[in-house]
Amino acid sequence: WHLPRILLSLGPMLAATLLFVGILWKELKIVSFDPQLASAMGFPARLIHYLLMGMVAAVAVTSFEAVGSILVVAMIVVPPATAHLLTDRLSRMMALAVAVGVISAILGYQLARAYDTSVSGMMAVATGVQFCLAVALAPRYGLVVRSANHLLLSLRIIGDDIVAMLYRTEEHQAQAGPAGGADWGRCVVAGGSGLPAWLALPQLILSGAIRANRAGCRLTDAGRARAQSLVRAHRLWEVYLGEHFDLPLDHLHESAERVEHFLGPKLQDQLARELSAPDRDPHGREIPPPPSRGPAPPN
Numbered sequence: 001w002h003l004p005r006i007l008l009s010l011g012p013m014l015a016a017t018l019l020f021v022g023i024l025w026k027e028l029k030i031v032s033f034d035p036q037l038a039s040a041m042g043f044p045a046r047l048i049h050y051l052l053m054g055m056v057a058a059v060a061v062t063s064f065e066a067v068g069s070i071l072v073v074a075m076i077v078v079p080p081a082t083a084h085l086l087t088d089r090l091s092r093m094m095a096l097a098v099a100v101g102v103i104s105a106i107l108g109y110q111l112a113r114a115y116d117t118s119v120s121g122m123m124a125v126a127t128g129v130q131f132c133l134a135v136a137l138a139p140r141y142g143l144v145v146r147s148a149n150h151l152l153l154s155l156r157i158i159g160d161d162i163v164a165m166l167y168r169t170e171e172h173q174a175q176a177g178p179a180g181g182a183d184w185g186r187c188v189v190a191g192g193s194g195l196p197a198w199l200a201l202p203q204l205i206l207s208g209a210i211r212a213n214r215a216g217c218r219l220t221d222a223g224r225a226r227a228q229s230l231v232r233a234h235r236l237w238e239v240y241l242g243e244h245f246d247l248p249l250d251h252l253h254e255s256a257e258r259v260e261h262f263l264g265p266k267l268q269d270q271l272a273r274e275l276s277a278p279d280r281d282p283h284g285r286e287i288p289p290p291p292s293r294g295p296a297p298p299n
Contacts, residue, residue, distance in 0.1 A: 006066040013062045020055055028052060029090065071120035075101055078127040085134040085141050100130050151196060157261050158200040160230050163209055164260075166219045167227035171286075225291035232288045233263035235281035236271045242282040243275065249282055265290060 021028065030038045031048045038045040056076075063072045083096035108123030115122070136143050201217075204210045209223030219227060237256040241247055263271070268290070272278070280286055 009062050010066055013059055017055060017059060020051075024048065024051070067120045067123075071123055074124035074127050075104070078124075078131050079104070082127070082131045082134045085131075085138040088140075100127065104130065154196040155200050155203055158196055159204050159209065160226070160261050162200060162204060163219060163223050163227035164230045164234070166210065166217065167224065167231055170219065170224075228288045228291045229265065229268070230260050232290065233268050234260040235285060235287045236268055236275065236278070237263065238281045238283070239275050239278050239287070240271055252282060 027038070027043055027048050030041070031043060031045045032052070035045040035049065038048075060072055060076070063075075079097040079100035080093070082100050083093040086096055087093050104123050104126040108126040109119055111117075111126065112119040112122040134142070137145070139145060201210075201212075204223070205212050205217075207222075208220055209226060210217045211220055234256045237259050238252040241252050241255060242249075278287060
């Protein structure tokens with residue numbers, strides 16, 4: 001058996017690092033994230049900090065001799081950054097960082113043998129590739145997931161605007177004449193412009209929120225309940241702003257237009273109790289009851 005000479009220093013350093021982290025795991029967590037709280041609880045925060053910095057320095061110096069500065073810096077920075085994109089729990093983050101480092105070492109070595117190039121450089125490339133994959137595909141912070149979530153949120157908000165417009169159309173027609181739906185032009189205008197707007201109408205039709213024909217579109221019972229809740233949230237928020245803030249009437253609508261999408265039934269009931277169950281908003285429009293407790297506008 002012929003072992004690399006550097007293994008005689010890297011092996012004890014690995015054992016020392018595992019022992020150090022295992023013994024001082026609780027202390028390291030609290031000192032790293034809140035040293036003031038650690039000092040208040042009686043932990044020697046400054047001593048633990050210097051011990052941690054000393055251990056990092058010892059590992060770095062030992063590793064410099066083995067693989068060089070480029071790979072040491074890459075392994076110190078990139079695997080933890082990759083793990084941070086994948087989880088927010090510290091224990092999982094450390095385990096993932098170790099896994100990324102091990103995978104990078106094995107994959108980089110095999111690629112370096114295959115292409116007859118620098119081992120440390122190829123290991124650094126392997127860490128970078130894993131980081132790029134995490135940036136794109138991480139379940140919470142990845143660009144693909146965040147873009148998909150933004151698109152879904154845009155579709156929901158645009159769909160809310162369309163069904164709310166149809167509900168207000170029904171209200172107006174119930175007062176002025178026979179009820180009917182809205183033409184396609186008004187539905188499209190209510191959705192706005194861009195790709196989400198063009199996707200929102202088919203999504204509403206497929207979900208059963210609206211019915212569509214050549215004449216236009218109109219609400220189903222499920223869509224009317226959704227729209228009634230939105231309009232109720234909108235007008236309750238206008239009442240709240242009118243009572244608690246010195247704002248002109250023409251400044252209330254824009255804020256309520258944004259907030260209505262995020263006021264669920266519980267918050268609506270809380271607002272109604274705080275405002276003593278108002279019947280009308282500051283513009284004199286009737287505040288609809290909750291969808292399950294009162295009649296909807298005529299179909």
